[in-house]
Amino acid sequence: MRLMSLIWRKEGSDVPTMNIHGKFRALGKAFVWLGVMLAVVFTPTVASARPLQARTLAIAAQAADSAVYVPARPVAGKGQPTPGGWTFQNQYSPTGEEALRMHNALLLPIITVITLFVLFLLLVVMARFNRRANPVPSKTSHNTALEVAWTLIPVLVLVVIAVPSIRLLAHQYKPAPKDALTVKITGYQWYWGYTYPDNGGFEVISNILSSDEALKRGEQPQLGADNRMVVPAGEDIRIQTTGADVIHSFSVPSLWFKLDAIPGRINEKVLHINTPGVYYGQCSELCGVRHGYMPIVVEAVPRAKFNAWIKAQGGTIGAPATASASTAGAPAQPRV
């Protein structure tokens, strides 16, 4: 009260009148006191807010570099069939791109030219050599030039197709680099199991979603699965397949990938997915009554997100590094 009365002089009070200099000093003191009181009241709050703020910032930073795994929603037309689709799906792997290029630039033109040529010959025969137009047929039985031509031209066509075809085959069966991540895929009646031997050996069991649940998650009915096969994008991955009961086949059309899963055997092939995304497939070997209900969902994510997913599954990270350490002197495989 005394402090207040120092500042605002009450009319008729017995407090001595202050000069202007004294008033400013009193005002300054009041602000200092106010500051001290505010500091005392709010210091614990500020202190406890600091780590919270730091944590929030850390989470935001993590989210910014996409290191936290959240199942991605599929993109229409990418990695899945389209309504009324009649040709190959767009390709998202190097071998898929090569194969699709070969199909579009080489096979399709050759097939089209040959088909139109044969159609033209048929029409000529029908128009010019029917009974009315050509009542007396030729008795010719040999024409050496013609026979050489219709033997050599198809041979040349086959040679032209064989060269890129064998090259594509070699690329498809190129073994995985030594330090590549391994994913073992097991076909069961009637679901899939994805095991990560380099990351602690846990297995993810993947079952079909009900149509309602799939639609709710933005997936196509009969193609959605409760748990996905998550893999890093932009890396060679060693896929091994086996069957637990009967023969299944792991097939993803948009990745140009199909590999039988046979009981008692391990099949191996490299999978390389160019860009992050969700890619769908189905079992492609008749395996029993629910063969049509064991969809495949592969999600490719950046390396950091993949590591976060592995940790969320209770797995470990570092096995690929150990593998590359054992191949001393070999250049380290870049990680995305």
Ligand SMILES: [Cu+2]
């Ligand atoms: Cu199957």
